[in-house]
Structure formats: structure tokens, C-alpha cells
């Protein structure tokens with residue numbers, strides 16, 4: 114299987130490399146020997162990934178570093194919390210580290226978002242390397258420097274933009290990825306299809322006909338997704354404008370996650386339902402976006418989602434804490450047509466309610 118190499122240019126001086134392919138993790142020691150002192154590395158790792166791959170990661174890190182500080186992250190969205198962040202920070206500071214001590218984040222979106230914020234906030238910033246192990250983290254959360262914790266008032270409301278020094282997306286990790294995690298990650302690929310590359314819909318629908326495995330076809334979908342995300346992020350690193358297109362489905366999805374209670378609904382499941390709502394809103398405005406495109410994937414999510422919160426008032430209230438809210442108005446990412454997103458300040462609450470009703474009805 115081939116390797117893919119994608120550069121992310123975040124400014125004239127700063128860029129980092131995303132390496133995608135099988136056994137890419139083996140390249141970590143050589144990368145580290147060029148950038149960091151061999152004294153110590155902090156490894157923030159998902160507890161299940163630790164159980165499955167600890168020996169391998171230990172060998173790779175031990176190849177260059179004299180000491181490894183392991184910090185395990187309990188599974189689930191609940192770990193994106195201030196209390197988990199504090200626990201990590203206490204351990205790291207009590208151990209004693211230096212500003213140059215790198216932090217390796219090994220796991221999915223939750224681990225990466227938490228570890229990213231730990232790296233951003235420790236000693237005002239220590240080097241960060243992402244080693245995503247889930248589809249979602251490979252195609253989305255490890256790229257672009259968003260870090261975040263959830264707050265009782267809303268999703269990802271605590272965080273910082275903090276770019277990694279490198280991303281090692283080793284598709285070999287996907288061999289141990291559960292089916293439901295593939296489905297969760299696929300939501301972000303479906304998002305790229307909707308906002309940038311509609312051909313991906315058919316490729317993905319084809320891929321879902323067989324049990325997913327990290328073969329050449331999936332590696333291509335991953336690298337196409339990373340390229341789309343990279344292109345958008347490079348133009349607008351701090352989300353002052355078009356980066357918000359990457360939030361398609363998320364304004365609705367984050368509200369679902371919050372109202373369902375963090376951890377009760379996977380991020381990708383909520384985003385999938387959110388994309389159906391956003392597409393329906395677009396259709397109500399006359400845009401030609403028939404959601405027949407989502408149909409092949411609906412049974413996958415339907416099987417996974419037990420129930421969605423149905424209190425539309427609570428969902429709209431939750432949307433008001435979205436980070437894109439401006440002048441008290443929810444900003445929706447909608448589609449003019451497939452592949453063509455835009456932002457609309459939402460002043461029509463009846464269309465919003467109708468969009469929620471439509472989306473929720475798809476899952477009952």
C-alpha cells in the first residue's frame with residue numbers, strides 16, 4: 114500500500130507534514146531525533162489503544178527517548194473535560210518537564226483534542242505530535258490545530274488553536290478499529306463530499322458494501338479527505354471565514370451531542386444527523402440538494418443511533434452556544450448545491466424547527 118505525504122502550510126514560516134500510510138509510525142524516532150532532545154517524551158494515549166498497541170508504541174518511542182511518561186485517557190467524550198485536563202497537567206508538572214519536551218497524542222478525536230489542549234497550555238506550549246488511530250482523527254481532528262474540551266454549556270467551548278509539529282496517520286491502526294468507529298469517522302468524509310467533492314459520495318457508498326479494512330481504497334479516501342481539509346485550513350487557519358465550512362452539520366450535531374448528554378451519541382452520528390438537517394434547511398431555501406445522497410449511509414447510522422433527543426426547543430437553545438454565533442444570531446453552514454457551501458445568519462426559526470423535525474424523523 115502506498116504512502117501519502119501532505120504539507121500543511123499554516124504561515125510563511127510554519128508548516129507541518131501529514132504522513133499517511135501503513136506502518137508510518139515507524140518514522141517517529143527519526144523525526145524526533147531531528148527535532149527534540151532524547152531526554153523524555155509524554156505520551157497521552159487512549160486507554161484501549163494502550164491495551165492493544167502499547168508494546169509497539171513503547172518500542173518506537175524507546176528507540177530514541179530515554180524516558181516515557183504515559184498518560185492514559187479513559188474512553189469517551191467525557192474525557193474532553195476540565196477535570197481530565199487538570200489530571201494530565203498535574204501529572205506532567207509534578208514529573209517535571211521542559212518547554213522542549215514533546216507530547217505525542219495517540220488515539221482518536223477525544224484523545225487528540227484533549228492532548229492538544231494539554232500541549233497548548235503546559236508551559237505556554239510544548240511540542241505536539243499527533244498519531245491518530247481512528248478514521249475520524251485521521252481525516253479530521255488531527256489536522257488544522259483545533260484543540261478543545263467540552264463545557265457544561267456547550268461543545269468544545271474551551272480550547273485553543275495549536276498546531277502539531279507533525280501528524281503520523283498510520284492506517285495499520287485501523288485494523289483494530291471497531292465497525293462503529295468506522296461509521297463515526299465516515300461522517301466527516303461524507304461532510305467533505307457534501308462541501309467539496311461530491312464524487313466521494315459514490316466512492317464511499319461503494320466502500321460501505323464490504324466490511325471496512327485499511328486497504329488502498331481507504332488510504333486514498335483518507336488522503337483525499339486530508340487534502341480537502343488542508344486546503345481549507347491553509348486559507349483560513351483561525352476560522353475567520355471559510356474554515357467554518359468544515360462545520361457543515363456541526364451546528365446541529367453539537368446541539369444533539371449536548372442535549373443527549375456528552376458520550377451518549379458519537380460525534381460522527383450527531384454530525385450525520387446534523388448534515389441531514391442542514392441540507393433540509395438548504396432545500397427549504399430552494400437549493401437543489403436532494404438528500405438521496407445520504408440515503409446509502411442512513412441504515413448504518415440508524416442501526417447505531419438508539420434515539421435522538423426530540424426536544425426541538427432545547428436543541429435550538431443549545432445551538433445558541435455555538436462558536437459561530439454572531440450578534441446573537443446562529444450562523445448556519447448551508448449548501449447552494451453539492452460541493453458549494455455558504456454561511457447564512459439564521460433568522461427564520463420556523464425553517465430551523467422544520468429542519469430539525471425532518472432530520473429527527475429520519476431516525477425513527
Ligand SMILES: O=C(O)C(=O)C[C@@H](O)[C@H](O)[C@H](O)COP(=O)(O)O
Nearest residue numbers: 253257259268269356359360363436
Ligand atoms: O477543523 C475545523 O475547523 C472543523 O470545524 C472540523 C470539525 O469537523 C471538528 O469536529 C471541529 O472540532 C469542530 O470544531 P468547533 O470549532 O465547531 O468546535
